[in-house]
Amino acid sequence: MQSKLSDIDLIEQTLAGNQSAYADLVKRHQRFVFTLALRFSKNREDAEEIAQDCFIKAYRALTSYGGQSKFSTWLYTIVYNTAMTFLRKKRIATDSIDDEATFIQVENHESAYDTDNVENKSRSFYLNQAITQLLPDDAIIITLFYKGEQSLEEIAQTLGMEANTVKVKLFRARQRLKDKLERNLKHEVKELI
């Protein structure tokens, strides 16, 4: 019954003082927010910290949510800004996309315990592996587009960019993801032979 309530209904209930309504809202969006945070931090602990921080910030700012955009778009904007601040604080190198050393390290780490069951690995495993090797911006755009049910305009609003820029970025991100995916699969096949 409760799960059928819309985001707006839950927000109204939260603002009326019902904290369990906000817990429902957190449960509804936590997987996606956590995944977005993970795209930035590449580390589960940090991602959990970012995601929690986002929900707390969203709770504090709930009165300022006017309902002009979808709650998810508003929430993802908070996630993006929080993650960017977190990255700046932690000084994570975001230019690692072509960093061969990192790439080799990731590959070796994965292949060290996964070479035996290559056949059992699904394409989704390789896809997730390839996504973790992308730049945070690329990974975010792909995740928002495919899993966030966000249009190009909504993604543009979340990231503070023009819709056309997002379109170009999405195209490039897909190209890079495709390259990474092929590269990883080729590497696994080589290891098998």
Added chain:
Amino acid sequence: MNTIEEKLWNYIDGACTPAEQDAIARLIEQDEAYSKKYQELLQLNLEFTAMELDEPSMAFTYNVMETIRAENARQPLKATIDKRIIIGIAIFFVFTILALLVFAFANTHFQPASFDVNIKLPAAIKLPNAASIFTSPVFKWFIVFDVVLALFLSDSYLRRKKTTKQA
């Protein structure tokens, strides 16, 4: 200039005009290179759509709600005290001090030669002996209480400052 892939992605995303859509559909039907690339991108698109989301820890929602509850528990002192009450108290004190100053100045006769200040108090008001005030045990306890309060407040202020810095 759009590449084949760019055109095909736009076609798959439904981001092209009806005319462009018709043209690309025809190319996919007639041109083998387009058809092959289209199938490849379509497959990729399916994989991207089927991408799985990561799951946070079991205690995630609990942790968020606990932090919010803790914040709310700390808030009432700040939030429930009406600002108008604080302003009212401030106005009362300001007026009292001003009235006292006006009264003091109105009843003061300056004697420039000796710099003696002679305040004429009404007969009903008798000031207690200043020396006995400063040596009384009540005054000493009051000072001790003030020092402890000052230490407590400065400690909580520094703690708050530290946690804000860490956050």
